[in-house]
Structures are given as structure tokens and as C-alpha cells.
Amino acid sequence: MDGTIDVVFWIMSAAAIIGALLVVTVKDVFRAALALAGSFLAVAGIFFLLQAEFVAVAQILVYVGAISIVVAFAILLTRDMGQGNPTQGNRVLVIGGGIVAALFVVVAGFVAYDTTWSDRDSSLTDVDAIAALTGQYEEVEQPVGDPKLIAFTDADKAKDGVFADTTGWLGELLIRDYVLALQAMGVLLLAAIIGSIALVREQASE
């Protein structure tokens, strides 16, 4: 089972990286937009493997469904297809960009592999904690006002550090701890929509 997940993960990663490479290399801008949609889809697959099913679905809806379409419309509206996707004329910028990107991968990769991260699957020992993260729990009766305690219920179904269902937890988090950010995000989206309309609206003929 673990081996299968590894194989799927590397296939998804390869798809995402190849799609991203196509976006920055292919000459035709419209094909770049299609490659971008493919890359987004592969990233959604990685989210599913990371047990973030709500984020994965949001990724498919927002990125693959909405952003890719808007980008495609913008390409059609600017009719710049003939010009294609030229590289900067400035050689220094191209070579410098390549060096910066390569250096970033080396440094970030070194940090990732050199740091000792905690691994939930092997280091989490408390049965109640594992149960809470896997959804195999029940809430313990507490006097009113005390925090809700969670207790382990089903030993057979417990897996290692895997969320059974993140959607309910996320919903609670969003309307309790992050409610201010959620409201601010709503205002931001409204402002962005009104701003875009104001920018692209045909000016009334003078």
C-alpha cells in the first residue's frame, strides 16, 4: 500500500513539474495555458495524497475550473498569439534567472533533507491523539464550559496520523478561529471583482 502511494506521488509530481516546465518554455501562449491547467490538476492529486481532500477539491474548482478559463479568455482577448511567448531579449536576465532558480532548488532541497522533521506516522504514540487525527474518537462528557475531551474508540480502524475527514474540522476552524480572515477575504474578493469590472469596462464615448 505504501509502495503504491509512493508511485502515485512521483507520477503526480512528474506531471506537475513537466506541466510547469511547458508553461515557461512552450512558444504558443494558449498551449502554455493548457499545460498550466494540467499542472494544477496534478497538484490537486498531490493534495489528495496528503489527505487534504477539501483543499484538493477547492484547488480543482478554483484553479482548474476558474483561473485556467479566465487566463484562456484573456489570451483570446489580447490576440497576442502571433507574437507567442518570447524570452527576454536581455541575455543576462535569462541566465541569471536560470541560476537563481537552480540555486533555490539546491538550497531548499538541502534544508528539507538536512533538517530533522517530526514524522507524525512514526512519532505519534498517544492513542487518543492518533484517534483524534484519524476520526476514530468520541467526545467525552464534560461539565459545561470545559473543553471537549476526545477519547479513543475503535482500535481496528485506527491508521497512523491520518485525518479521516477534514471538511468538518475545517468548517469549524473557518467560522471560529479564522472568522475575521474569512470576512476580510470576502471583502477582498468583492473589491477584486469590482476593480476588474472598472478596469476593463468600455469607456463611455466622449
Next chain:
Amino acid sequence: MNLENVLLVSAILFAIGLYGALTRRNAIVLLMSIELMFNAVNIAAVGFSRYTVPAALTGSPVEVTADTVQTALSGHVFALFIIAAAAAEVALGLALVIAIYRQRETADVSELDTMRG
């Protein structure tokens, strides 16, 4: 599949987006490269959320409450807010590109040098 490999994939995607943002001249491709970088950050956030252990749950025995468990999901909330911010950003960015294209008949960022001193 572990946190190191997830972070490596995230770093590679971010670097590709960075390269695209530095070297492309078409404004729409620039926006696409920025979206790639947003995606890389999301992968890292969700990966940390999946593999690290919340401090409240370390040690044994612990008193496990709903609050302590939910801290493990902060990475997912970050990713959701980044997705929403990216949607707002791409809508405004493309509106700007179209407005500039109407006026100057080009989407080539190296020709947009009105502000050059």
C-alpha cells in the same frame, strides 16, 4: 512519500515559476508563473500540516481536545486563503493586462517602460 520529498517537489515547482517570472516577456505568462509559485507554497503548507505533529499532541499522556487537534489543520486553512487570494490576484492582473493591451496593443512587459527614468 515523506515530508522531504514533498518539500523538494514544492521547491522545484517554485523555482520553475520563479524562472518563468524572471525570463518571460508576455504579461499573461508572467501571471501564470506567479500562479505556479502560489501552488508550490500550497504544497509545502499542506505537506507540513500532514507530517508534523502539533506541539499540543506531543508527550504522553496528553489531554486531547477538539482545539488541539484542529491546530493540526492550520496548513489547510493557509492553503485555502492562498487559493482565494490567488483568484483575486489573477482576476485583477488579467484585467490590467487587457486594459493595457487596449491602449498600447501589446502584452509585452519589456515594452511597457513609460515610467523608465
